[in-house]
Amino acid sequence: MKIQNAFTLGLVATLGVGVGLLIIGAVASLATILTYVGVALFIALGLDPIITWLERKRWPRWLALVTVLIVVLGIVTGLVFAVVPIIVEQTSQLITTVPEVVNRVLDERWRESLTQQLGGFIDINEVYNAVVSYFQDTSNITALAGGALQVGIGIASGAFGVVIVLILTLYFTASLNSMKRAAYRLVPASRRERFADLAEQITHSVGRFVVGQISLGLINGILSFIFLSIIGAPFPAVLAFLAGMLSVIPLVGTISGSVIIVLVCLIPGLSTGNGLIPGLSTPILALVAGIYYIVYMQVEAYVLSPRIMNRAVSVPGALVVIAALAGGTLLGVLGALVAIPIAASILLIIKQVVIPLQNER
Incomplete structure (x- = not known):
């Protein structure tokens, strides 16, 4: 449809912009x-x-x-x-x-x-x-x-x-x-089977990623509670729960929880002294906790995470970092969680759809 009248054209354009702004406002309200x-x-x-x-x-x-x-x-x-x-x-x-x-x-x-x-x-x-x-x-x-x-x-x-x-x-x-x-x-019937196959692969990849992250969080939480109870750290249940919850966040979760725990161990007068290794002073307690979490992060990065996550998503390391940073910037914690499976899904579509189409031309 051609619009010859300038007033009508301006009115239609204004209405289009207004509808767009209304949709954006609705999405923001429903965030x-x-x-x-x-x-x-x-x-x-x-x-x-x-x-x-x-x-x-x-x-x-x-x-x-x-x-x-x-x-x-x-x-x-x-x-x-x-x-x-x-x-x-x-x-x-x-x-x-x-x-x-x-x-x-x-x-x-x-x-x-x-x-x-x-x-x-x-x-x-x-x-x-x-x-x-x-x-x-x-x-x-x-x-x-x-x-x-x-x-x-x-x-x-x-x-x-x-x-x-x-x-x-x-x-x-x-x-x-x-x-x-x-x-x-x-989806049109001619493409439905292919679409369903890709969708199933993507949903299974996302599901395995979620299971993998939760498994890493549980491992960190349980081991943290055992370790903190042994050294007599303050409030081991609270700190272990915090460590497990933060470990679910890719890349930065484990190190963030570790830093918080070490800083809490540095606060004078909070140590319980009821662990299997009693009598640790505040600086020694924080030093022992710091050494433990440095060792644990290496084990998680080179032993636990490859064995658990390689079955879930196959994404190059550099792309994992970029995806997590971009997702965290856009949507916070939720964005960091979903960014990696979304990146894996995009790679899957590129490999199974885009590249075969390019090879046929």
Whole structure:
């Protein structure tokens, strides 16, 4: 259709831009919901290989599905009733130790002694004075109060999001096959079989990647709890849970959790001293933890990760780094999680679709 009138052309163009802006605004408003859907679908794809494996063992589809869902609900329930009380208890212990730590910081002789132990590279008195000056400013106190309120709202929103993701995961897992069949019907019949084959390879790759990352997180969490309990580190359950959760994030997760744990071990007065190796001073405790996590990261990078992840996705190392950085920049943690399987899917399409088409020309 040709539009000769300049006014009509401008009106149509303006309406087009307005509709585009409306769509962008709607997507931005639904960003949280879309994130929930993406996370739930990602987890559902991770559970699908387990269901498929049970089907190959001659389990009926419904029985395999029900079994996996019961196991998932059991794990979530176990975390709530077993791990969460320990975390709450140790968090309460952390809160009770705060006054003791504060009293030490208020002691000028302790600050001078710590400055000498650090070789004079960091003047603890200057740091203390800067902190006191910061809190004496009422505007900073107001900002901190507002930040604490936002943190509380964020925790409540996170708990609500976990419930929503769990419900969506159960639904997607139960109806994943029907969802895929419905998507395949949208493709022309002449290309449907090829499209379905590629889609199955991609979904299986994503599923194996999810299982692999969760396995690495569980290994790190369990080993961290055992190690931290042995050396008498502070709050081993909390730190091990943190290490396991962060290990699910590709590339930077394990090292981030390790740095946090070592820094916590450096805080004076927090060590329990109840491990199998009691009496470790704070610097020695942090040094031992640092050495352990350096060794663990090497084992994970060269032993665990290749054996677990090579079966899931086949992506060159440089592309893994680029994909994870790009995904993290665009979508945060979720983007970093999905970037690697998306990169593997693009490589699969290039190898099986683009290159054969180029060879035929």
